[in-house]
Amino acid sequence: GSSGRPTVIARKKPIVVIVIGMAGSGKTTLMHRLVAHVQTARKRGYVLNLDPAVTSLPYTANIDIRDTVNYKNVMKEYHLGPNGGILTSLNLFATKFDEVVNLVERREGELDYVLVDTPGQIEIFTWSASGSIITEAFASTFPTVVCYVVDTPRSLSPVTFMSNMLYACGILYKTRLPLLLAFNKVDVAQHQFALEWMDDFEAFQAAVENDSSYSSGLSRSLCLVLDEFYRNLRNVGVSAVTGVGMVDFFAKLDESGTEYMQTY
Ligand code: GTP
Secondary structure, eight states: OTTSOOOOOOOOOOEEEEEEEOTTSSHHHHHHHHHHHHHHTTOOEEEEEOOTTOSOOSSOOSEEGGGTOOHHHHHHHHTOOHHHHHHHHHHHHHTTHHHHHHHHHHTGGGOSEEEEEOOSSHHHHHTSHHHHHHHHHHHTTSOEEEEEEEEGGGGOSHHHHHHHHHHHHHHHHHHOSOEEEEEEOTTTSOSHHHHHHHHOHHHHHHHHHHHHTOOOHHHHHHHHHHHHHHTTEEEEEOOTTTOTTHHHHHHHHHHHHHHHHHHO
């Protein structure tokens, strides 16, 4: 430029979003919606499926674990049940994950988002060595965000909400990555109640104690833990079915990506 400094063209890296959530929370439907939104917003996406047991995907994946490992064969070969088969398939895939990251890296200049779907049983990803290996491989190369999908209509009870948030808190603690809570199915139940509970821990504590008819120092402590937890995350209400909240989702995702860049 005119200042005499060389012009540096900053190459923006894509944001990786790892979508996790309890079985039935709507991960796969949300993935489908995210993929469609990326396309209509004229952004460039790259899509990974890490669920070896899914029979049909509503979206097209660029990289699909099912192309590399056949989980039914893995079950037979290692004499495993369905969960052991999924876990072992993920372990086998994780050993080659540097190749996957290399593939994405080679295309990083052409990509805005990398969307990652995970196995239906959340603990297979969150409590396994391969889940950590895969998360680490991404996080050491790209700004990486974890999206935790909440089944909003199933979290209306304060005690269920608390359990769900403690689980999410465990994920934040374990991954130490920016966390985006996606309150899904807002077409069935609005997430306003959650915003109020997240904003006012005393109101939430009163609701918990009312719900469980169990008043204790433990629930007070847990509410305080969660209060601290909420300060470390972003949230958005979405409906994977109607598409409500997509613009907001990507705005929060971009903020989370920026947080990653400033923190790591
Ligand atoms: P796994 O198969 O365990 O991976 O489930 P999942 O978390 O991928 O959930 P999936 O996308 O299969 O959705 C579970 C159920 O919730 C399906 O019947 C969906 O149609 C429904 N569902 C998902 N998102 C929404 C939503 O935003 N609103 C409503 N009303 N239903 C939804």
